[in-house]
Amino acid sequence: MTASPDNERPSDNERPSGGARPPDGGGAPAPAVRAADLRKTYPASGPRPEVPAVRGIDLDVPRGEFFGLLGPNGAGKSTTIGMLTTLVVPTGGGASVCGLDVVKDAVEIKRRIGVVSQNNTLDSDLTAAENLEFRGRFFGLSAKDARRRADELIELFGLGEHRKGNPFEMSGGQAKRVMICRALMHGPEVLFLDEPTAGLDPQTRTNLWDVLRGLQEGGQTIVLTTHYMEEAEALCDRVAVVDHGRVLASGTVDELKASAGADTVITVSYDDAAPRDIEALADRGGITKVEVNGGQVRVFAAEPDGVLGELVALGAKAGVGVTDASQLRPSLETVFLTLTGREYRE
Numbered sequence: 001m002t003a004s005p006d007n008e009r010p011s012d013n014e015r016p017s018g019g020a021r022p023p024d025g026g027g028a029p030a031p032a033v034r035a036a037d038l039r040k041t042y043p044a045s046g047p048r049p050e051v052p053a054v055r056g057i058d059l060d061v062p063r064g065e066f067f068g069l070l071g072p073n074g075a076g077k078s079t080t081i082g083m084l085t086t087l088v089v090p091t092g093g094g095a096s097v098c099g100l101d102v103v104k105d106a107v108e109i110k111r112r113i114g115v116v117s118q119n120n121t122l123d124s125d126l127t128a129a130e131n132l133e134f135r136g137r138f139f140g141l142s143a144k145d146a147r148r149r150a151d152e153l154i155e156l157f158g159l160g161e162h163r164k165g166n167p168f169e170m171s172g173g174q175a176k177r178v179m180i181c182r183a184l185m186h187g188p189e190v191l192f193l194d195e196p197t198a199g200l201d202p203q204t205r206t207n208l209w210d211v212l213r214g215l216q217e218g219g220q221t222i223v224l225t226t227h228y229m230e231e232a233e234a235l236c237d238r239v240a241v242v243d244h245g246r247v248l249a250s251g252t253v254d255e256l257k258a259s260a261g262a263d264t265v266i267t268v269s270y271d272d273a274a275p276r277d278i279e280a281l282a283d284r285g286g287i288t289k290v291e292v293n294g295g296q297v298r299v300f301a302a303e304p305d306g307v308l309g310e311l312v313a314l315g316a317k318a319g320v321g322v323t324d325a326s327q328l329r330p331s332l333e334t335v336f337l338t339l340t341g342r343e344y345r346e
């Protein structure tokens with residue numbers, strides 16, 4: 001489910017208490033994003049109970065960084081980005097973007113950011129170029145400047161053939177590029193992208209990665225949400241792994257791997273209860289942890305060589321067969337497994 005702009009504003013006593021507004025003027029510029037104990041609980045509606053979508057998130061994103069909020073569906077990523085982009089009103093904690101409070105300074109923040117939502121929100125009555133020009137005019141550019149800026153972006157994003165195209169007759173990847181161009185029309189300080197490559201085929205996805213990398217190399221601060229592990233690994237300087245509305249861990253991908261997921265994870269499913277003596281493997285050098293759950297065994301190993309074969313052999317000795325086996329090398333996926341005990345679900 002995607003967080004949507006909500007009109008319900010919190011009452012004064014539940015309104016966030018000012019968030020994290022860094023000092024104005026002088027010194028280093030305020031960070032691109034800062035959040036402190038940021039929360040959102042959607043109110044109950046009919047038979048549906050309230051939903052604590054974001055349950056106290058802290059973030060600190062410096063300028064120029066490519067930052068990723070990574071988590072499975074329903075983790076609270078869209079709600080978090082909704083609050084940072086002022087579309088969703090927090091119910092607790094606070095956040096600032098470019099030093100401006102997301103509640104009190106929402107109008108000014110809108111001028112400073114570009115937002116690319118998950119769905120195609122382009123205007124179907126306008127061509128691609130007109131969509132861009134219209135946005136430029138909205139942000140106060142003269143007709144001439146809006147046209148020039150639109151032309152520049154269309155060129156940069158390889159959309160020349162589509163400038164007069166209807167955004168709803170384009171491929172998903174082309175429409176997404178037009179949306180990114182539109183979000184860049186007014187030269188935003190921070191670009192927010194909510195699941196920019198969801199639903200795109202792998203080739204289109206990696207093409208879009210190149211586009212985003214190019215933007216960052218040009219100095220653009222980018223914050224994206226993604227549920228694709230490999231997307232976060234490919235693009236982000238730093239990542240916050242989010243699940244059930246909380247940050248489980250954050251840092252560079254390498255830091256995360258080193259701290260939480262340095263091990264290779266070998267998972268074996270037996271056709272009956274796992275052999276009893278399997279837990280003794282944990283005492284062996286090079287093995288960090290062994291988890292047994294019914295017929296499933298998961299071994300976290302710094303030295304994984306031979307472990308899989310040994311699990312098969314132990315099963316055979318105990319008269320149980322192996323129905324499934326996998327070996328995950330250290331990655332964000334193993335970080336997630338280590339942190340949650342659950343496999344990452346996309």
Ligand SMILES: Nc1ncnc2c1ncn2[C@@H]1O[C@H](COP(=O)(O)OP(=O)(O)OP(=O)(O)O)[C@@H](O)[C@H]1O
Nearest residue numbers: 001002003004042051053073074075076077078079
């Ligand atoms: N407007 C809303 N009203 C009520 N509940 C909502 C609303 N928007 C999101 N939720 C719920 O909040 C939780 C977090 O959703 P959210 O969309 O923020 O997660 P997400 O990590 O972005 O997931 P996805 O990748 O599927 O969009 C989910 O349980 C979702 O059902």
